[in-house]
Amino acid sequence: MPTTLNYQAIGKILNGKQLPNPRQLVSLASWLIREGVAGGAERQNEGEAVQHLLQLRETAHAESLGIYEGVDEVRGNEIPDTVHPGPTVYRLVADAERRAEQALLSSMLKSVESIGVVAEIVRPDSFSDEKPREVYVALLELYGRHSEISRSSVAAQVMQQTAGRIQVAEYLSSLMEIVTDSTTVYYAKRVVKVAQVRRIALLGGVLTDLAGQSLLAGDEGPDLDSLVDYVEDELQSFMEDFHGLGLVANSLEPVIDEAEGIGKTESATESISSGFSEFDSLRSGFHPGELVILGGASGIGKSTLGLQFLRTCSVKYAGTGFLASLQMHRNEAAMRILAAEGRVPLHHMRSASMTDEGWRRLQQAMPSVSSAPLYIQDEPTHTLQQFIRTCEWLSAFKHLKLALIDSIDLMDMDPGLGSGDYERDLAYMARELRKMAKKLNVPVIALFQTERPQRNRTDRRPELYDIPASLEKYADAVILLHREDAYDRDSPRAGEADLIIAKNRTGPIGSVTLAFQGHYGRFVDMSDS
Template structure:
């Protein structure tokens, strides 16, 4: 009887060692016969190599020897070389890896598992499914160990657990499930979309309340990362609140607002000021006129009913991510997430060596989270001092502070500029430029809106 090559190190030995965890000492899911059958098909059929390469990955094999054989046959197939087992044995011997692949006798045994070339893809599918189950059990063990160790906050541990499961889920589909699509398969759906667009009234995405901007972008769409950037005092938080207010109050769509800069009370005062056109400094001082009180009485019920979920207590991305996932699970109709602002956030857990790397990782993670939750995420960002070094003081995308990865990850980058922030007597006092510096799905341009900062809001020029 042939002795199997040494099984993959790690899976059983990494499981908890005490007696109470003996249930975890079971042999991880695998199917050696299916692995042999898939490899045998690849030995005898070039077509099976292509099929199995699509259905299974090297790391899906339980036995290291089988990984070696899979890789070698894929490589030889790409060079137009046959994969008969004696040729494989000679090749492995020249490379000094024949013993690691089980030796000539084991290659012979694998070849005897051949049924037909067409069966290769079927057995490869079994190998892949077993590998997914194996990764799932390993992730479960790591989650259990993290729970027992209790290092980090509860939200960080939940985020870590969700990340473990998400990693398994991302690799659960074999590459055959993500195959190429021909125009004949995609054209009908595309033409339907175009026809619907022809007859559509209004925009296709979530309206921001800025008419010209919505016309340019067709609104904000699920999965997008939208970055609003500017120097301090330009009105980033005002623009973010405008968008969230338009979503939750004007359109009645639930929104999430994560603030790392302002407490809930400050956000609520800004919301009342913007919605009711009550001077913000009156709300702060308490010196309210009769007219102010009447305006407040008119808007407070609308604000009370609004589904704007505000969080001002988290500072790490892992904790925010965990809370947003739970919020989305509880309220599937969440239509917008706003984060104010990106550079105030820490990654959580083990941090990268540099702040630039940390911001880059947060930025890319936000884009992935937008795709996962299928919600547009608006993230505010600080610009460096670049605009102040220029004569016209206008910002550029390259001014994004601490990380060029923000620009790379974003679908839209909007740069805020106010002339009157630099010159009190500016001829453009009361105007704000929304400079669309990056637009993944359309042109870039500059859109001007009116600044009503005493009401903590921006509005279309036509509303002034």
């Protein structure tokens, strides 16, 4: 057995899970020849065998990165005179980079719907050359403006970005001729990977060159302390980028920009209005990337309130909303939205006893409701992963602004993911929903049905502890809905509802009183009642 290898290492090498380092290859080749199991090779052929194995290792390593031999020149990338990362490494990396970038851009041009997904993976500075980088930025710009994406529109956008300095018409034509046999996401991850390899190769070459200068220049060259400081700074910068780390100082400018816009325009903060002025003044609506739990007892009006949030987003502000309804049919949801928007008694619509005034109001409400970008999924067996996939699609192609589940306690786990334990499954769903909200930068509201308070409970207002701890700990905000007249019809507060902010990571907790217009199926500000 070679001294540099053990049986476990040999097993990984033979199974293709690990590439041996040069020292291991030399040791392995010597041992095989010595034991007479290397095809009967003679001792004098040991050097040739070692060299052959080293070449095989380099080829295997290059193949794992998507790098191919036979590259005679680097297209669009010249090797710096002062950097010597090795006789072939820089050229191989540059060629792999060119292939990956072209495959990605070609795939994006042919599959426009994938651009939104790629934007979350690849940064413009991942591209090594200016031309593909500008094409990538142009694709993102056109996609963000909902503009037509074609070779001519991309070429025009690049001309505009570079003040006519870069022309890409022929380059785009060559991209369309590339045959792509993998998904766009695969090419996106390949571009990121090879860009990281390029940075490592360049860093290694610079360090080697600086070390050589220090030795050859003597006292006039860089001293050891300076070299060590440089190495530490460069490695730290690389690791921060690799792990997605960033100093808080880098976030101060956009934070100040947001703070300056608060209270001026709704778009300044990108928060989604709840439709209630007092609630919005307390927590500025719903924030992108947060998970909100809306809890309340059965029959208290959670679904009605959830539809109110969606109606404000999609009907009033034309933002894309998504309702995953595990309780009501989409026709029922549409009827409630139409009744609330037109101020038509819901029971009139259900009993087909509409008045002339009711029909007039419906006619006025129909255009705004029918044009609202509100999507409804009413499959009662809708699973967590189905909800996440739908939100990802709506975010990529319809610019999703608000997603709502009615309700999370009725949502099924996907096959193979459920633990059989209610609390654990609930915690898993809340954790995944919060991750999705942050990834898509969209507020997610999950309704949850609490237990009805006991008759001997003097204060029937819900509390934070009415929400399971497994759900509450992952929520950015917990809102509880309460109506006194749900328990006592003769209550002096009949027609009023309390919107209790029991947990709020972005501001204070408190309570807001709303007017409940049950006959219209809606809540309104007290001032509008």
